[in-house]
Amino acid sequence: MDTAEFGYAERASRLRGAVVWRHRAQEGGSKRILPDGCMDVIHSPGGLIVAGPDTVAHLTGVPAGSRSVAVRFAPGQGPAVLGVAAHEVRDLRVPLDALWPSDRVRRLTERLDEASDAGAVLESALLAADRAPDPLAPRLLSRLRAGRTVAGIAAEVGLSERQLHRRGLQLYGYGLKTLARILRLGTALDLARGGVAFAAVAVSSGYADQAHLSRDVKALTGVTMQELVHGSGPRQ
Template sequence: MGTADFGYTERASRLRGAVAWRHRAGAGGPARILPDGCMDVIHSEGRLIVAGPDTIAHLTWIPDGARTAAVRFAPGQGPALLGISADEVRDQRVPLDALWPSDQVRRLTERLEEAPDPVAVLEAALLAVDRAPDPLAPRLLAPLRAGRPVAGIAAEVGLSERQLHRRGLRLYGYGLKHLARVLRLGAALDLARGGVGLAAVAASAGYADQAHLARDVKALAGVPMKELVP
């Protein structure tokens, strides 16, 4: 294959709200995976794993020429389909056969190894799992992205803050206050990568000031913004 076959591509998945993605590495090396509140089911190097929601950046090593096919679930979408609570896999990479029957996972892995389009095969297998997501999951994201306080969101959905925290652990892997920080980081990176200056990024994304932006980026990503947005 030519060099155009290397790199990362994604598209909207047939699973509502999810993203189907693939990656083929050229030369391998370290990779920094930033927290985004999402969970992924990943096929790579002959293995199926679930990437749980990360609280901070996850550091990994990508082998030379590694091929990856995956589905990324929107925040809160994956737990119901996978039959788990998100906090069970928080900050972890867990073999799928630890969560699903091993024979089922083995057969799916064999199909993925042979398939010309493994992403489509993985999507079909996930679509066949008839488990509806918790309707509360997407309902909470818009007010969090808008910077609404958790206490107000809890009152709107008819839960106490403690009850909402427990639901957040099951749906997202962590409480809503941390999820809000993760979502705000994503918004800030999108703005910065679009050429917006850091002072304007801080104001637009809901940080108190540029110093607050810098502290939160370093805390969640492990490196300063300049290393994420050259």
């Protein structure tokens, strides 16, 4: 990880598709967390919480000098580790001891408070809890990212669209149409932050036009693309 005293840094995790991240705020204020289909387990001075998959941007207060370390799961992977359906924590920040035994969480919190590398300790604890994930999760995700329609995916995996919607709720927190919209937002932001003109971003990301891009960005994040590209930092 970056050794800078303040700021954000992340590294790949030993958990499938996950990252370990840490953040120390130099200045206090509010932070805009963008929806990305992921679930996080976050350790901060307030304890251990689970951040569920968001449907829209989540604003959180960040005190100056506050420190956080976390594991962010790839979309669809968190339920196998945490033992909770993703839709049960959608748009929520839930204490980990609401999902795991309180004694277990208390011992883990004590270890994290004392650790020189809290990220490694948290990662190891989550690895120990990891169970075999639903094999459908990465298959659905890859097909959505490839631009397949929900109807086409349902036919390919042998499920009705209603059944597929229920699986999406369990794995990602929402149906595949909503997840596809959130993934498209992430693609658009990556392109825009890389210097691609917004009109070209819209075409490359699958929006009907730049106006469609602008409406969707504002609906999901509460701000404009211009503000996101030039006025916000990393997700955490």
